[in-house]
Amino acid sequence: MGDYYKTEHLADFGKISEGNEELAQKFFSYYNSVFEDGALSVREKALIALAVSHAVQCPYCIDAYTKESLRQGADLEQMTEAVHVSTAIRGGASLVHGLQMLEQVKKSSM
């Protein structure tokens, strides 16, 4: 095993069907439906995906949804705001646990 992450894995994603064709088909079919234009536009969905990609720190997803966000008419400012939303939620998720810490401190301190 060489590098853990390889750029070509993104383009080769479909090869995951080798071990189980049916599940792969179900997944990709579902995946494609999720990203269709609906109550949310394709641009809005691409921006959500971009934000989530940063939260889950997936380099493949960041690559794919940077391109897709641009393609669907988002610009750098909108994309940067999406990443900050991700950052705020991740940061907030840590910080809100501070209440747990606070309660415990109060309970066990004079």
Add this chain to the structure above:
Amino acid sequence: MAEIPVRLGNFAGDDIDLTSAEAGPKGTTTLSARRLPLADARYQTRVLESLDLSHAPSDGRFEKAVETSGLAPLRPSKLEIFQINVGKLCNMTCRHCHVDSGPDRIEENMDKETINACLRALDKTEAHTVDITGGAPELNPHFAYLVEECVKRGKHIIDRCNLTVLLLPRFRELPQWLAQRKVELVCSLPHYRRRNTDAQRGKGTFERSIEALKRLNRVGYGSGDPDRRLTLMTNPVGAYLSGSQASMEREWKEHLSTKHGVRFDRLITINNMPISRFLEWLEESGNLQSYMELLVNSFNPATVPGLMCRNTLSVSWDGKVYDCDFNQMLELESVASDGKRPTVYDFDPAGFANRDIVTARHCFGCTAGAGSSCGGAIEGD
């Protein structure tokens, strides 16, 4: 209104130098002014042909892609659109321009004799639409004459307008004048926000474009009136394909209306052609190989029947005839059934209708994804 002053050079009320920032934003300068090898059409073709795409579908050969899809030979359908490129003069120098237009292109502009030859050729065809492009076509001194002659002939007229040109004092009354003649405006606007618009077309483009759109709205453009149709056209601001035309149109309408009080009728998304100044950018940014692979990999056979080269004829400033505006810029002339290269001076509609369409590698730009041409994506995407 009696007459619009559209002469080049000195005329009352507007002697703004087209090379100045006041006349229009400048994202770059022309390849021609910089005397670069890429200014030469044959050099551009060589750059494209020399790329190694042997690993890509159809070996990256357009003719093979069409043939593999069972769509060869590529032949014309009924001629519907008579496109006239009246010249390369422009008040802007956008970074993606496939014409290498700019304020210094004062030589390559159509004279009245050639305009009259165009009209005689037009009269030999059944084309219902005259599509006037450039450069900024309004800057051609015979623009008004050409429009009037097409009105007389009952043609639907398209003016491919860069928006900012409408802010020149000499064109203050042009929106009203065009509206009276029911000219459809197809206007370039890469994005509904400032950043990408100015990145592609030069600083200040966005604000000026919004002002121009407001002027067009005031004379009735963009309100759903088929006689005052306002179409916006967007090219990607980088090395990626156009997105979903329908979805983007909805968002653009909402955003431009709520943020700027601007209306338009429809949005056309088109891919950038890997030629001229966009080719320069692709090379400089290291994106050329991957962009060509993207175009080839995205070949969509469903786009082929509706390609503009099938129902359009494209005339250059000097009267030569091409299968499309992109072929024109690469100087790939049409070849009539008798093997001759037609001009508007000796135009024979029968020989022209019975030709094979000239293609090369750049044609993948029109067949990628949802398709492109000058008419935008295919319906139903």
